[in-house]
Amino acid sequence: MNKRDFKLGLLIGFLIGLLALPTLKNLEQDISSKWEGFKFGYFFLLPILLPFLVVAGLFIADKLAKRIKVIWQLARFVVVGALNTFIDFGVLGFLLWISKIEAAQAIALYAFFKFLSFTAAATNSYFWNKSWTFEKGSKAEGKEFAGFYLITGIGALLNVGIASLIVRLAGPAAGVSGNVLAGVIAPFAGVLIGFMWNFIGYKFFIFKK
DSSP: OOHHHHHHHHHHHHHHHHHHHHHHHHTHHHHHHHSTTOOGGGGGGHHHHHHHHHHHHHHHHHHHTTTOTHHHHHHHHHHHHHHHHHHHHHHHHHHHHHHOOOGGGOHHHHHHHHHHHHHHHHHHHHHHIIIIISOOOSSOOHHHHHHHHHHHHHHHHHHHHHHHHHHHHHGGGGSSOHHHIIIIIHHHHHHHHHHHHHHHHIIIIISOO
16 A cells, blocks of 8 residues: 555545535434434544544555455445445435435435435546546546446436335335435445446446556
8 A cells, every 4th residue: 555545545534524424414313312412523523533444444455455456446446435425425414404305205306316416426436436446547538438427327227216215115114214214224225236336337347457
């Protein structure tokens, strides 16, 4: 792991911690009801702690990559994916918070919010994965950019579709609050499916060497 990886690890960890705050703010009432005396202010430690955790994870991956090379590339993809996830969660959490909607009763608006949050994450994903994960330079190229968004577009349909379907079908039967279901569980499932699809597509089709 070189100095660039170290610095980028710190930066991404800080951004993840910062972007996690809107999602956690949206869940403040649920968290407070389960842990009496817990204060939202504690979460402001995340932008301080997470940079070091990310760097530690990259350091371990770098050592493991001496045996299995793909681990280092996969580790960077996971770190960028975590950043994308919290851009996704952060934008979605912010939109849910300011709109005060009940996602299960306003599924069309929720799906639109989810699309906006995913689009923000996908744009971020292109530049980080191109320049760092797959080391293909930082300048956007037309054909590559179009291919990236084709792969990502399919991922978006999977991401938004899975998240919206879970909210629609689970609803009150899930046994969790609407905020937890719509703000964490549903988007996490969407992100996971999109993550697997995107790594395969980016590695073997878009950023292949």
